[in-house]
Amino acid sequence: MKLNVSATLTYGFDSDTQVIAAIEAARSPDQTIISESLVISPDAVLVRDQDPMTGERRFRTALSGQVQISYQALVDNGKRIPLVPYARQHDWSELPQDVLPYLLPSRFSPSDEFMRFAQREFCAIEAGGARILAVLDWLHEHLDYVHGVSHAQTTAEQTFIDRAGVCRDFSHLGIALTRALNIPARAVSAYALDLDPPDFHAIFEVYLNGGWWLVDPTQLAPVEGIVRIASGRDAADIAFLTSQFNCQCLNQSITVSRAQDDVGSDDAGQQAA
Template sequence: MKLSIAATLTYGFGGATQIIAAIEAARSPDQAILSEELSIAPGAALIHDEDPATGERRFRAALSGQVEIRYNAIVDNGMRAPLSSSARQHDWSELPRDVLPYLLPSRFCPSDEFMRFAQREFRMVQGGGARVLSVLDWLHTHLDYVHGVSHALTTAEQTFIDRAGVCRDFTHLGIALTRALNIPARAVSAYALDLDPPDFHAVYEVFLDGRWWLVDPTRLAPVEGLVRIASGRDAADIAFLTSEYNCQCLNQSITVVRLYDEADQQAA
């Protein structure tokens, strides 16, 4: 699937403020960046950082006053496969070293607190992929997507109690339950097709059968309509803007549109 992404972020900074931004699409085997443009007005010197392991990209800068950040890209996800129920769960001894941190509890995903519940609820499900799909079914059945129930400090424990939240809350609880089943899981920030209203989206990935699989615990966007930006242990690692001092978001606009080529139109 080919997607056109347009993001405009306008911020107000009281004085010279150092920031780290993660808004560019990651370079990964299942999403090809066909074209892109990043601009900042007024202009600023940027330091670009790219993680060779994940393909995610961030930039650093010192900004002041009112600043507008624009990012436009066309990304082709090809035929991204959804998680298979037959995807194999690895023994820990088989896992790559860089995957091991995603087995452990983190700030917003205290998976150790969910081990008894997860083992009791999902112990009869055989196979790694099937277990993760059962977790996603459980989230869909037991959580309501509701704005205003949670806040920036809400953890998976609180979401489990409230049984409601937004995408980051679904993701944190999904990660906690998945790790409690001894399956590596990491948070992912993404652009998402069909999201209403359009916004940055939080989903997660699981490591099964030798690779990472994208899943959307909210079921608001198709997996082929997701464009990875950044990944990490939880939301603390994937914020699209981190600043050393407080700043004000004055405006945010995000659009994700599917582009149809001639072959798509003929198939339709």
Template sequence: MQLKVVATLVYRFDHETPVIVAIEPARSSDQTILSDRLLIDQPAELIRDEDPATGVRRFRAVLSGQVSIQYQGVIDNGARPFLQAGAHQHAWAELPAEVLPYLLPSRFCPSDSLMRFAQREFSDIEAGGAKVLAVVDWLQEHVDYVHGVSNAQTTAEQTFIDRAGVCRDFSHLGIALCRALNLPARAVSVYAAELNPPDFHAVFEVFLDGRWWLVDPTRLAPIEGMVRIAAGRDAADIAFLTSGSLCQCLSQWVEVTRVEEEPAEAA
């Protein structure tokens, strides 16, 4: 599927402030960037970084005053596969070394605190994809999607207590429960077609059958319409803008639309 993405961030910085920005889609084997450009409405020297393992792209800059940052691109995300119940769960000894950090507790996903609950609640479910799907079913049944309950400091443990939150909270709790079940899981920021209202969206991935599978614990957007931006241990690693001092978000706007592919001409 080809998707057109336009994302605009408008921030105010009271003085020269270093920032790290992750709004450009990742370069990876399961999505191809057909065209893209980045527009910033003030002169800025950009330092571009690309993670060779994940293809995640970020840039660093020093910004001041009111600044608009816009990304425009067309991305072909192929045919994203849906997680199957029979997807194989690897023994730890079988996992690639780069996957191991996603088994461990992190700042927003204290999986060790939820281990007793997770292993009791899901003990009867077959290992692998079936367990992950059972975790998503549990989230749907026991956690309400509600704005204003959580904030930027809310952890998966707090969401487990509150039983309410937004996409970031659903993903953190899903990640923590998966890690508590010995399943590697990581946070992912995406652009998502058919998300209403349009916005940056937080989902997660699990490593099964030798690959990462996208999972939306909110079920608010179709997997096949997602464009991966960044991946990491939790929200701290996938923020679309991180600043070295306080700043103000004036507005943000995201639009993701499907590009109708023209039929091939007959020979």
């Protein structure tokens, strides 16, 4: 699937402030960037970083006053395959070294606190993809998608108690349960088709059958309609803007649509603004 993605972010900075931004589509094997543009107004000198393992890209710079960051891209996801129940779970000795950190507890996904519950709830189900699909079904059945219940410091433990939250909360709990089942899981920030209202989306992916599989625990977006931005242990690693000092978000606009040449003539997608 070909997707147009667009993000326009306007921030106010009281003083000269160092920032790290992750809003550009990753150059990963399952998505190809056909064209893109990044404009910062007023102009800023950027330091560009790209992770050789994940293909995610970030830029660092110093910003002050009112600043607008605009990113647009046309991305081809090809035919991304949803997680299948027969995807095999690996022994730890088989895992690549770079995957090992995603077995461990992290700040927002303390998986060690969920070992007993996860083992009791899911270990009767066949290991691998089937077990993760059962975790996703549990999240869908037991959590309500509700704005305002959680905040930036909410952990998977609190979401488990509240049984409600937004996409990052669903993902943090899903990651915690997956790691408690001895399967690597990592958080992913993304652009996503069909979100209402449009926004950055937090999902996660699991390592099975020799590769990473994207899953959306909220079931709000199809995996073929997701454009990966960044990945990490949890939300602390994938924020779209990290600033040295406090800043104010003055406006944010996100759009995602199917590219016009990727849909039928009677269902032409809107071009991203």
